[in-house]
Amino acid sequence: MSPRTPSQFEEMREEKKNLIMDVALEHFSNIGFHPTTITHIARHAGISKGLMYNYFKSKEDLLASIINRSIADIYTYFNPDHDSHLTPDEFELFIRKIFHVLHEKRQFWKLLYRIMLQPGVYEKVFSEENMNISVSGVPLREFSENMAVLLTDYFERKKERAGPDYDPRVELLMFSNAVKGFAMTSVFSAEQYQGDYFERVIDALLKRYK
Amino acid sequence: MSPRTPSQFEEMREEKKNLIMDVALEHFSNIGFHPTTITHIARHAGISKGLMYNYFKSKEDLLASIINRSIADIYTYFNPDHDSHLTPDEFELFIRKIFHVLHEKRQFWKLLYRIMLQPGVYEKVFSEENMNISVSGVPLREFSENMAVLLTDYFERKKERAGPDYDPRVELLMFSNAVKGFAMTSVFSAEQYQGDYFERVIDALLKRYK
Amino acid sequence: MSPRTPSQFEEMREEKKNLIMDVALEHFSNIGFHPTTITHIARHAGISKGLMYNYFKSKEDLLASIINRSIADIYTYFNPDHDSHLTPDEFELFIRKIFHVLHEKRQFWKLLYRIMLQPGVYEKVFSEENMNISVSGVPLREFSENMAVLLTDYFERKKERAGPDYDPRVELLMFSNAVKGFAMTSVFSAEQYQGDYFERVIDALLKRYK
Amino acid sequence: MSPRTPSQFEEMREEKKNLIMDVALEHFSNIGFHPTTITHIARHAGISKGLMYNYFKSKEDLLASIINRSIADIYTYFNPDHDSHLTPDEFELFIRKIFHVLHEKRQFWKLLYRIMLQPGVYEKVFSEENMNISVSGVPLREFSENMAVLLTDYFERKKERAGPDYDPRVELLMFSNAVKGFAMTSVFSAEQYQGDYFERVIDALLKRYK
DNA sequence: GATGAATGAGTATTCATTCAT
């Protein structure tokens, strides 16, 4: 019964925030952002509407927080503070990580796709204010830029190992489109792709682009 | 001073309907379905809100009409009443047509992607009622099924011309993911892909999958 | 092919007006006044919305016209220009006429009940302007007043033939309530009262009040 | 400063609900269901439009709630769990109760008459869903059926006390029409019936049908 | 006369957000 320390309070707060975000992520990604009401989220999280606004300053802030949290996770997982070049084995690891994260965070990707394609929401979430929020000290925008640089460099360097009409720009293009196409399909219709589907795709990608 | 003939009325109706659909397509695809209000559409089309409902029985009906109109166009363009097999040259033509239609109907694809990913809207538009609407006498659903059959068959038959570890299922998979990925990228960020971008992608696809 | 005379025009006009009123009466009484749209009436009468307003200056005017027409019919049927007293046989005839007209003009009574009980509509229809419209030269309001006077007089005079505790005011009251109750029941649930229902009620009323 | 307890909330809710229902009953019965707007009700109840929907899920639900509340009251008042027969004195009590409730709940009866005669509204309010709502554990439909059975039985048994040409079916018919006629008249034109009007009617009914 | 396209004021309903307790 001793009074809680400030850090204990902080911890409880974080826990509650995470609970709300979990519930919201599930509903946002399955039902959509607009159709999911604050009332709905609050009820499913077992709290009151008013308390929601104690943790998040608006519905959009809640969405932005969810996205930021997931991106931070992924960011850490990929650890792209890679100052040197990607070896072929690191490239393979990279692909495997992509597919792993695609599978592991399916709900999040579903949400992200929907948000990205919905202009009104997108702008509000990635407003000036939110864009400057840094994750683990690195601004969000840098994340994808780092990736792009690493891959460009990888395919550029692969030229040496490749045939005469190898074009690194085309190669990067085809690779990213293949990944994007697969990502979307797997996120939105994962039900139909079972068994060794993931493995076969990974193999094909490695055979072609490693 | 003499009253309008029925055919004059019909012509007026058709014109207005198309005007409204054009305006709505632009806004739906750029701003989104929910955020675009009827008031907005009416104002931009230079008509009253009420008139909208003279032509379309609801906002959803308007959306469905737009989609149907475009699909009918595309359907005619592809003319997929193909009972025999696809030759390699026909396959090339097929790819070129895809990219042409992707370019030509960009607004429509943008809309379609958004709708498909937005759970609530999709179901309402492609309700039982709308799904049974036939375009040029052929139910909409058949369209994509025809495509799938043709391609499956094409990659199956290509086995004869291919190497020993050629797997038609994997091939079809990689091909459609590549197309999907490209489609999405080109529809949503066409600004950054200019010059010979389309040509390079087509060449790469043909080289790989023809 | 000779040009129509003015009276021929007038006749055609009357015919059209009656057609519209017939259609409207049917819909107003079965579906209700508010739920029945002008478009609906026009379509069922085989004319255009615009033409409707050529014959009737508003929806309410149409309703008032229907009511006036029916009341005029009934008025003529009853011919209440009765300057002398009602004999018992005339009273019997009167009751029989009531039930006949109730049966014959069921649609109209249905409409009238609904309208009378719907304050908003009632006031508009029986506005100052319409109340002064005379039917066959007699203002509408007089109609029911004439009836009331005749009946009051009848029951008053019956005192001579009746027992000691006969109260003409109570008698009139009970009689009119019985008729009203029966009228409403028969108009709104005529389906369940078949066979000799009408006859039995008439007999009972005559036995009691003649 | 301490937060409200659940029971305090419940009390507030109940109070507001009743306030809204009271205001709505008054307007629905005097002005009509359709012509009474939600805005109107809200303004007269001193609340916002939105709050209405916190308590009632639609305008029709509000109407149904009002009707159910009144019927529950009346049901309790009549307590028709009468398994045995009606004695003449119980019949008299029954009639007196009818007239009492007619007087006491005049607004409600006005509303009910209007609703019953308005086809569109009636069906929505007494939809499958609402009809099955039970009042004090007894389905609404049973209420009137109980009444009908009791009265049929009463007039049937009265045969023994009556003259040779007494027909119980006709008697029941005349009685209910008289009550119906009186009910309607008293509900819609009570202004003109003052003084001993009620008493005189009750006496006449008792003399004739007890 | 006759048509139906066009108008616009009006209506029910939703939902993020605030705030007294």
Added chain:
DNA sequence: CATGAATGAATACTCATTCAT
């Protein structure tokens, strides 16, 4: 901290009526 009653701005949709042709 926590609650949920209360708000109000916004939105889709309806329909009597007008008017150019």
